[in-house]
Amino acid sequence: MSVSITHLGSGSRGNSTLISSENGNVLIDNGFSGRQLEKRLARMELKPTDIDCMLISHHHGDHGSGVEYAMRKWNIPAKMNYFTAEKIGVLDKENLELFENLDRLEILSDVSFLPFPVPHSGAENVGFSIVTKGGEKTCVVTDIGSETDEVIKHMQGCSHISIEANYDLRRLLSGPYPDILKNRIMGRGGHLSNKQTGKLLSKIIGPETKSIVLTHLSEKNNQPHLAESTVLYHIDDIFTGDIAISLQDGPEFSHFLGQSTQEKMSIKI
Numbered sequence: 552m553s554v555s556i557t558h559l560g561s562g563s564r565g566n567s568t569l570i571s572s573e574n575g576n577v578l579i580d581n582g583f584s585g586r587q588l589e590k591r592l593a594r595m596e597l598k599p600t601d602i603d604c605m606l607i608s609h610h611h612g613d614h615g616s617g618v619e620y621a622m623r624k625w626n627i628p629a630k631m632n633y634f635t636a637e638k639i640g641v642l643d644k645e646n647l648e649l650f651e652n653l654d655r656l657e658i659l660s661d662v663s664f665l666p667f668p669v670p671h672s673g674a675e676n677v678g679f680s681i682v683t684k685g686g687e688k689t690c691v692v693t694d695i696g697s698e699t700d701e702v703i704k705h706m707q708g709c710s711h712i713s714i715e716a717n718y719d720l721r722r723l724l725s726g727p728y729p730d731i732l733k734n735r736i737m738g739r740g741g742h743l744s745n746k747q748t749g750k751l752l753s754k755i756i757g758p759e760t761k762s763i764v765l766t767h768l769s770e771k772n773n774q775p776h777l778a779e780s781t782v783l784y785h786i787d788d789i790f791t792g793d794i795a796i797s798l799q800d801g802p803e804f805s806h807f808l809g810q811s812t813q814e815k816m817s818i819k820i
């Protein structure tokens with residue numbers, strides 16, 4: 552039995568992560584148009600109707616803009632908290648199921664999902680900790696303004712971690728954004744810089760951590776080599792696993808739980 556984690560794409564123009572096991576397929580977030588979702592799933596040899604459930608972290612367009620359409624067009628059930636459902640405008644949908652933060656969601660018979668609160672301004676954002684029946688854990692967290700003790704607690708003990716590394720501080724400060732937007736991104740309700748992500752990872756990585764994917768890189772204020780080198784600087788002496796970056800145009804690779812660690816599948820595009 553194995554569980555795969557595949558980013559269908561990640562960044563400010565859309566996010567969605569596919570969690571698959573032999574018992575079904577779950578999407579975390581759907582910030583893509585119907586056509587984009589179909590195209591990206593097709594690379595995984597899946598159709599939208601193969602998705603058993605969408606779990607939505609928060610209402611921002613890059614995470615939730617495709618949710619209402621997918622619920623209506625393909626009747627894909629969706630689970631999210633009340634605030635997110637209200638903001639996305641799907642409270643009246645029959646295939647909506649509301650969850651409370653910290654409810655363990657038994658969606659697939661061999662994988663469960665736990666939403667935990669993540670600070671992000673104007674949103675009730677959640678990260679997901681995902682546990683397989685075999686006891687392996689992974690987590691998917693983006694749009695995190697600052698680390699909290701609760702976030703650290705839920706992210707510890709993972710074999711695989713997907714986390715945002717949104718911006719390089721020097722690039723953001725010298726970049727084209729107006730000061731008000733720069734301050735929002737850097738603030739406690741914004742996003743993590745590469746350095747903040749490295750520092751957070753240094754507190755959650757353990758000997759069980761085999762792989763990390765950095766996600767949600769800003770196309771204006773970051774570069775893959777900066778994200779990777781800055782994060783590695785903070786975790787180099789405690790992490791010997793595999794680090795990868797998921798960009799806006801995915802899917803590019805999958806990671807597997809329940810199999811030997813470095814096994815990765817190349818996706819034919």
Ligand SMILES: [Zn+2]
Nearest residue numbers: 609611671694
């Ligand atoms: Zn957001």
Ligand SMILES: [Zn+2]
Nearest residue numbers: 611613614694
């Ligand atoms: Zn986002």
